[in-house]
Amino acid sequence: MSLAEKILRGDIRAASRLMRDIDDRMPSAMEELKKIYSKTGNAYIIGITGPPGSGKSTLVDKTVEILRKERKTVGIVAVDPTSPFTGGAILGDRIRMQRHSIDDGVFIRSLATRGSLGGISRSTSDIIKVMDAMGKDIIIVETVGVGQDEVDIVNTAHTSVVVLVPGSGDDIQAIKAGILEIGDIFVINKCERQGADRLEMELKATLEMGPKREDGWMPLIFKTEALLGKGIFELVYGIYRHREKLLACDYLEKKIFERTKWEFLCILDSELRDTIVERLEKDKRLDKIIDDLKRRKANPYSIVEKILEGELKGSS
Amino acid sequence: MFRNDHLKTIGDEEKKWTEDLSKILSEIPERLSRFSTISDMEIKGLYTPKDIQYLDYSRDIGFPGIYPFTRGIQPSMYRGKIWTMRMFSGLGGPEETNRRFHYLLKHGETGLSIAFHYPTLMGYDSDSPMARGEIGKCGVAVDTLKDMEILLEGIPLDKVTTSMTINPPASILLAMYIVVAEKQKVSKSQIGGTIQNDMLKEFIAQKTLMLPPKPSMRLIVDTVEYCTKEVPRWNTISISGYHIREAGSTAVQELAFTLADGIAYVAAALERGLEVDDFAPRLSFFFDSHIDFFEEIAKFRAARRIWARVMKERFRAKNPRSWMLRFHTHTAGCSLTAQQPYNNVMRTAYEALAAVLGGTQSLHTNSLDEVYSIPTEEAAAIALRTQQILSEETGVTNTIDPLAGSYFIEALTNRIEAEALEYIQKIDTMGGMLAAIERGYPQMEIAEAAYHYQKLIDEGKKVVVGVNKYATDHPPITIWKMDPEIERRQLKRLREVKEMRNGQKVRDHLNKLRGAAEGNENLMPYIVNAVREYATLQEICDVFREVFGTYTDPGMF
Amino acid sequence: MTPERKIRIMVAKPGLNGHDRGAKIIARGFRNAGFEVIYTGLHQTPEQIVAAAIQEDVDGIGLSSLAGAHDYLFPRVVELLKEKGADDIMVFGGGIIPEEDIPKLREAGIRGIFGPGTPIEEAVNWVRQNIKPKK
Numbered sequence A: 001m002s003l004a005e006k007i008l009r010g011d012i013r014a015a016s017r018l019m020r021d022i023d024d025r026m027p028s029a030m031e032e033l034k035k036i037y038s039k040t041g042n043a044y045i046i047g048i049t050g051p052p053g054s055g056k057s058t059l060v061d062k063t064v065e066i067l068r069k070e071r072k073t074v075g076i077v078a079v080d081p082t083s084p085f086t087g088g089a090i091l092g093d094r095i096r097m098q099r100h101s102i103d104d105g106v107f108i109r110s111l112a113t114r115g116s117l118g119g120i121s122r123s124t125s126d127i128i129k130v131m132d133a134m135g136k137d138i139i140i141v142e143t144v145g146v147g148q149d150e151v152d153i154v155n156t157a158h159t160s161v162v163v164l165v166p167g168s169g170d171d172i173q174a175i176k177a178g179i180l181e182i183g184d185i186f187v188i189n190k191c192e193r194q195g196a197d198r199l200e201m202e203l204k205a206t207l208e209m210g211p212k213r214e215d216g217w218m219p220l221i222f223k224t225e226a227l228l229g230k231g232i233f234e235l236v237y238g239i240y241r242h243r244e245k246l247l248a249c250d251y252l253e254k255k256i257f258e259r260t261k262w263e264f265l266c267i268l269d270s271e272l273r274d275t276i277v278e279r280l281e282k283d284k285r286l287d288k289i290i291d292d293l294k295r296r297k298a299n300p301y302s303i304v305e306k307i308l309e310g311e312l313k314g315s316s
Numbered sequence B: 001m002f003r004n005d006h007l008k009t010i011g012d013e014e015k016k017w018t019e020d021l022s023k024i025l026s027e028i029p030e031r032l033s034r035f036s037t038i039s040d041m042e043i044k045g046l047y048t049p050k051d052i053q054y055l056d057y058s059r060d061i062g063f064p065g066i067y068p069f070t071r072g073i074q075p076s077m078y079r080g081k082i083w084t085m086r087m088f089s090g091l092g093g094p095e096e097t098n099r100r101f102h103y104l105l106k107h108g109e110t111g112l113s114i115a116f117h118y119p120t121l122m123g124y125d126s127d128s129p130m131a132r133g134e135i136g137k138c139g140v141a142v143d144t145l146k147d148m149e150i151l152l153e154g155i156p157l158d159k160v161t162t163s164m165t166i167n168p169p170a171s172i173l174l175a176m177y178i179v180v181a182e183k184q185k186v187s188k189s190q191i192g193g194t195i196q197n198d199m200l201k202e203f204i205a206q207k208t209l210m211l212p213p214k215p216s217m218r219l220i221v222d223t224v225e226y227c228t229k230e231v232p233r234w235n236t237i238s239i240s241g242y243h244i245r246e247a248g249s250t251a252v253q254e255l256a257f258t259l260a261d262g263i264a265y266v267a268a269a270l271e272r273g274l275e276v277d278d279f280a281p282r283l284s285f286f287f288d289s290h291i292d293f294f295e296e297i298a299k300f301r302a303a304r305r306i307w308a309r310v311m312k313e314r315f316r317a318k319n320p321r322s323w324m325l326r327f328h329t330h331t332a333g334c335s336l337t338a339q340q341p342y343n344n345v346m347r348t349a350y351e352a353l354a355a356v357l358g359g360t361q362s363l364h365t366n367s368l369d370e371v372y373s374i375p376t377e378e379a380a381a382i383a384l385r386t387q388q389i390l391s392e393e394t395g396v397t398n399t400i401d402p403l404a405g406s407y408f409i410e411a412l413t414n415r416i417e418a419e420a421l422e423y424i425q426k427i428d429t430m431g432g433m434l435a436a437i438e439r440g441y442p443q444m445e446i447a448e449a450a451y452h453y454q455k456l457i458d459e460g461k462k463v464v465v466g467v468n469k470y471a472t473d474h475p476p477i478t479i480w481k482m483d484p485e486i487e488r489r490q491l492k493r494l495r496e497v498k499e500m501r502n503g504q505k506v507r508d509h510l511n512k513l514r515g516a517a518e519g520n521e522n523l524m525p526y527i528v529n530a531v532r533e534y535a536t537l538q539e540i541c542d543v544f545r546e547v548f549g550t551y552t553d554p555g556m557f
Numbered sequence C: 001m002t003p004e005r006k007i008r009i010m011v012a013k014p015g016l017n018g019h020d021r022g023a024k025i026i027a028r029g030f031r032n033a034g035f036e037v038i039y040t041g042l043h044q045t046p047e048q049i050v051a052a053a054i055q056e057d058v059d060g061i062g063l064s065s066l067a068g069a070h071d072y073l074f075p076r077v078v079e080l081l082k083e084k085g086a087d088d089i090m091v092f093g094g095g096i097i098p099e100e101d102i103p104k105l106r107e108a109g110i111r112g113i114f115g116p117g118t119p120i121e122e123a124v125n126w127v128r129q130n131i132k133p134k135k
């Protein structure tokens, strides 16, 4: 039986093995993904982003507690950075959620960025598909909070949650404009700290001043104390409200269209590149090309043009 | 401390010496390119008056028993009274541990120190699934008052003082101790002892965790407040560096984080409205004595000086007893090796000597087999004898603070003090220890230091005899093994206690405790009432967990 | 471009003992060797460790124990892995383990046992040599 078939029958080991194959970029993974693709598209995807240590994992843990009470099954993808020096990583998000690991309705997977920018790993969207095929109702993606470009999460999630903390220097001025644009929902966590109300006021004012969103959604702001589980219930219902809004104005369709397109282009991008590079490497052409470029005997633009012509002709 | 012209002469002489030395070294170089302590603090080949030229004897060193207590907290130190020999013990069930207590007291031990097994330390009863595989293994199992009664049988609680290494459930064990004393007709005001009750270092290092930081602090301040009024001879918090050091910190980090914890407790008690001089004399400290001899001695001396100044200047304490840093010492468990275990006797002896030269008030010496398990009776006896030889044969107790005035020791004391103060200041700017812990600051500093040290060992830059040098095979030693019967007996007793007690009364008291916990009354009286009716440790902890939530270590790297 | 498997190891601390010095040192050592390390945190039951190891599809689980409960906890992890059909995940352990317990642990399926004082490098090399890459 193929991994895909096993996964569709509920085999957990098969699912986690496919995730591994995806992450390790095994060619077989694409074969399996082809087989599950038609069974995906059912899960609701929530992205959580925010600065390091802001409480993202703790929020996920408490959110899952509520979702499980409602009998929803949950998949979690938690991304931590790969060390640029050693290529290794310590993946620690799981620590905060470990109590859910023995719950059959929850599946947690830790991923390392493995060199990709954008706060999520290159494999994230495919791994989400596996969880989707496993039948998870809701999938939560926790991004790396390194203050890089977190925009990828928008393309990945239906609802994006941005976590902020009062009094940690990330007051409104310090928060990059980008992060204000990506949030459908804002969480002011560690709200027991001084400055939470001020941050809320400033955030509200800034959001109101900002450009009106296409979908007419006005981002919600919630104050939470994740450590003690305070304010989580409200947050979860805020996420539901966002979802309803997306559904009501047909914007969900549009969002899904955009998301699918983005994903397709990503796959096209990486597959095209990988295929061509592989071919060029096979007969050592790549080295020769680079050598020519180095000595200025050729220019990269014409060469790429020529390769594309040749490859596209050859393959169609 | 020295006249300027004198210092100049010394400087000239030193220059000449350095020149001579470099000639010699060009032919026969030194053994190492860099000499450093076990904390990797670099040490020079020679110290002279120039290294302590800014030291002011009266201001910085002074006299024993007098501020800033650099030379010791009592005027007569060990000429008056030898330190308390307190051997950390706990094994199997209360019966076995009680037997061990009587054995040690018979052999000249002067105070008790109880080690509890992990389930008790974490607030679980022996019949909890969390206790599987752990009952009686690293300490004694205590589930209810009944166990405590057996544990302390035949021990006169008005004469012997007892130290209990217990943190999240500290208030409960103290309550049990109070009730056992009651039954011996010894009143609360007569008993003496210590509960560790130091949660900050648990969050930082040892990770015996139950409740989130804030309610943990509340419980601690509750015990401080209660004892200040009701149990005046009780040491309410044993502010501990031991576990911080064992987690791999440097000596400076141990000192700095411990004192910063102390500062946080004082601040919390003041916030409750207590008067500093009412509770501060009952705060005590607990340090590690590691294998780097001089570094440890300097650490202990610096500790007293910093704390005295903090209490007097920062907290405006007026009672000299509030300024005194009294401390217990435990020789370094992490310095013991599983390889060639008999070498541990020697290590422990040197560490004990450092503690005594550093002016400790009480001392636990590790047994040679402690790396593996609870010590056997013979091994514990050798460890105790080590202290007795130190106090009665070596003569080190004849004079007070004998190393004072050594250029090296004084310079090192200054340096450790300065570096610790730097850490403390950093923690202050973060908003105090609680905030620093939340950020993972001390945790990450320690993890870094531990990794660095392991690297030094792996590279052979630090030597551990029998491990990375002079390694040989060694025959296994006999180690203490728990009789599986103990586990069955413990579970049976717990069942019987639960059957025989008045269930309604237990429920009532637990409900009252819950009510009080939801408000902001002091919880101690409620806990005392609940244990008196044989509520179990876990039943009480479960009330706390329900009301305050639980906490797991965030695992910072 | 032949894809290469990244080594994924779970470092777990079973039981109530919270001394994580060794676990943290080894986790860092593994990261610096280029492995992906999933750290479960403290006070884990064997059930939690095994569930997590399966979800993470790790190559091996490194258990750390200092409190004498290894004789129950380590074999229990192996047993649960077998029950779940995941016994291709290799289990190794470190900490303070008396000589006389070692044969029993090996028999129970603990593949590597690292006593106190094991250099980081040695554990890293052991993993490299003993972990068979997944097919």
Ligand SMILES: Nc1nc2c(ncn2[C@@H]2O[C@H](COP(=O)(O)OP(=O)(O)OP(=O)(O)O)[C@@H](O)[C@H]2O)c(=O)[nH]1
Residues within 6 Å of the ligand: A050, A051, A052, A053, A054, A055, A056, A057, A058, A059, A093, A096, A144, A145, A189, A190, A191, A192, A224, A225, A226, A227, A228, B438, B554
């Ligand atoms: N005081 C307080 N601390 C909190 C709160 N929520 C989380 N924390 C603590 O903040 C620290 C970081 O929490 P995490 O959940 O790991 O944060 P994160 O954003 O996932 O961190 P990274 O994944 O490392 O970026 C932990 O020590 C939490 O216990 C809160 O509401 N109040």
Ligand SMILES: [Mg+2]
Residues within 6 Å of the ligand: A056, A057, A058, A092, A093, A142
């Ligand atoms: Mg996280």
